[in-house]
Amino acid sequence: MANPSLLILPGDGIGPEVMAQVERVIDWFAANRDLAFDVSTDLAGGCAYDAHGTPLTDATMAKAQEVDAVLLGAVGGPQYDDLDFSLKPERALLRLRKEMDLFANLRPAQCFDALADFSSLKRELVAGLDMMIVRELTSGVYFGEPRGVTHEGNERVGVNTHRYTESEIARVARAAFELARKRSNRVCSMEKRNVMEAGILWRDVVQEIHDAEYPDVELSHMLADAGGMQIVRAPKQFDVILTDNLFGDMLSDVAAMLTGSLGMLPSASLGLPMANGRPKALYEPVHGSAPDIAGQDKANPIACILSFAMALRYSFDEGANADLLENAVQKVLADGVRTGDLMGPEGGTPVGTVGMGDAILAAL
């Protein structure tokens, strides 16, 4: 049988550096665990704009549709700030999400024991935290029409449309309930039903899918503003949080930041099953392209490496190998190996991006 295929899109800023460490990990699995991938690499984001005048060429898009999984580093940088909306690096990401129909974005907000003191929250509130945000990723205000800036009378008017269909809500709700069953079996759904009719529909559909298909899962509903409050007050109350594209963007960033482990957090974006049974999938770190430290061997590659671990788990059913990789990361942290972002008052062994890759390979 042919090897499973990966498309690697390192992107901009620190993307290429952290992805280089992932490629070393991929090679390790081929050499030592009989787990080989056919890997191709391409441009996405600002680097694609620089080379081709578009943040994502049709050829790259077509390749992404064909492979078993896409690994993305990060896109964006200040040099692209003045580009037209349609040419900005972020459009690469949004096009991949939309055309691959990656509707379920899984964002674990986990606090790594060795890093609990990095949280701005008190240690006891975050130590051991392990929640999962399931964010709808292909609809809502990100993609709704009509949209744009027009003129009315003497003035400009900006419009975006928040729009959800029943089936869009239902499929991401199912993804959340399925995940909850493998965790602590609780889902909290968040919207603003008190001010948005689309929030009422969201709530109703989630409740209906629950009652008909997942009555065994504990379901609660929270207003998104109150949800934001509860995430900063007592994050450990949550298991799976289910929410829409825009609220998910905000809430998952807040949750990620307060783990203290931002440089550590991976994400998976999953779509429908392909002919081979694997879901369409894209994996990427939660952190951005960090242009201020790019090219300096300073970036922490762990979020990107753990994104590959998520790929092993969710795309390739390689749970044991995913565990192996995650345990190697845990061990390196427990041993005190630290990139700059992880260096606290208690010290540790300072390493750069490559050094962290070395340590993780050694631990494997």
Add this chain to the structure above:
Amino acid sequence: MANPSLLILPGDGIGPEVMAQVERVIDWFAANRDLAFDVSTDLAGGCAYDAHGTPLTDATMAKAQEVDAVLLGAVGGPQYDDLDFSLKPERALLRLRKEMDLFANLRPAQCFDALADFSSLKRELVAGLDMMIVRELTSGVYFGEPRGVTHEGNERVGVNTHRYTESEIARVARAAFELARKRSNRVCSMEKRNVMEAGILWRDVVQEIHDAEYPDVELSHMLADAGGMQIVRAPKQFDVILTDNLFGDMLSDVAAMLTGSLGMLPSASLGLPMANGRPKALYEPVHGSAPDIAGQDKANPIACILSFAMALRYSFDEGANADLLENAVQKVLADGVRTGDLMGPEGGTPVGTVGMGDAILAAL
């Protein structure tokens, strides 16, 4: 000259209890500071629905338009959860905001020294925190058309419209710049220009108003998701945050919660100047109606009392009297007087809602 007029809308849940303490404070100012108001009281929210079948009668709405300032307690409760969207208690609030055209919502996120340990954030990150969120309150996805749940083919579709005109953005931007000049002279504007065209317009208009009218104020722009991260990471970096209705709802709740002083935080919602030069205005605590503790003399009346202090300051130009009231609250806290929500490990003198009112009156 006639006394200035106040319309008091105690609302639901703990609203009437906390507002009763404000009424005592109002009486104190009449008796001791020669500052008398003509006060009328009316129903809004669930209690109005119970009495009249609508959360806000036209007669109450008309009264709100005529007075110099409206004081609101809180609206809402679980018994109204199944009401139709148009009859829910929240509609009272939204109607007041919209018809009074209260476009600038001022939400101080302040950390009271005596309460810094209540924050879920580490003490040093919040002690001394004093930021002001200026939230646009009459437009955006809260009020945009088209909206509603319709049917397409076999399925339901929920739609809300995020819409901002140039002049709506400009007037709230001016409010933020004016405020910044009286504070630390810094405004950070937040939107999602990377995914929403309306966010691009928001950013552009804020920048234009700045350059033309407030070049002396330091202006920065942040993506709203990154803004949420920064608020939980290092809130003291901010002076004034300017943002739209929905982002403002989320960000101000997150900021409020992490001060540890949720039961303490007031808000002002201001509109255009009336014939007498005073702005249309509504003042309310940031906390909700807390139905679980309603009627038990447990609620903390301070947020509602400090909302009246904001009224003194912003509607009646009574800065000295506002200071007097705010200092009385500070003194009571410093003396260790505590409602249940403020009671920490170091103890204090436990009081109920009325007892806290007593203490504040005594301190005045």
